[in-house]
Amino acid sequence: MAESPQARPGDGRAAIADELRRLEESAMYSAQMQFETAKHWRSVHLMMGIPTSLLAAVAGTTALVESTGRIAAGILALVSAGISAIMTTVNAPQRMTHATTCANAYLEVQTAARQTRTVDLPGLPAGEARAMLAELTARRDEQNRAADPPSRRAYRRAQANIGRGGQTYAVDRAGTTTEPSPTPP
Helix, strand or coil: CCCCCCCCCCCCHHHHHHHHHHHHHHHHHHHHHHHHHHHHHHHHHHHHHHHHHHHHHHHHHHHHHCCCCHHHHHHHHHHHHHHHHHHHHHCHHHHHHHHHHHHHHHHHHHHHHHHHHHHHHHHCCHHHHHHHHHHHHHHHHHHHHHCCCCCHHHHHHHHHHHHCCCCCCHHHCCCCCCCCCCCCC
16 A cells, blocks of 8 residues: 655644555455355355255156155155245355345445545545445444445455455555556557
């Protein structure tokens, strides 16, 4: 992240920049945890949905092909129905969508905080800067209320992703230049 803007004596600009940086970091971790949660629910949906479909297909085929396989077909159909009931109760697709929506909302807060800190803050009057910080904090707090709590696994995976640079832009990496690639003739 870029350096804090020059603090003007008594206007709290450095403190606002620090708070914006904290807001960025909080939103970054929250977004990554929600993305990890979305991945989890997608996996749950696939791990339950594929076997359910296959069991239902095998049960139907067994019932139609073999007259002696009625018991096996019935058992397979019951197992398939049981897994379907669990899938309906767990509602993994809706949970995945909710986690993805929350993650993207956190990314919006993160981006807005970074842009406010690095682009807008140096030229803003202190009162306006404070108001922008309050608005971004309110957005983050609203998102915190809407998001489901992440699991420990999502927390650990988010930390690992961020530690590997998963939220670092090339322009922010030390010693990296980001010149546009030449356009072909």
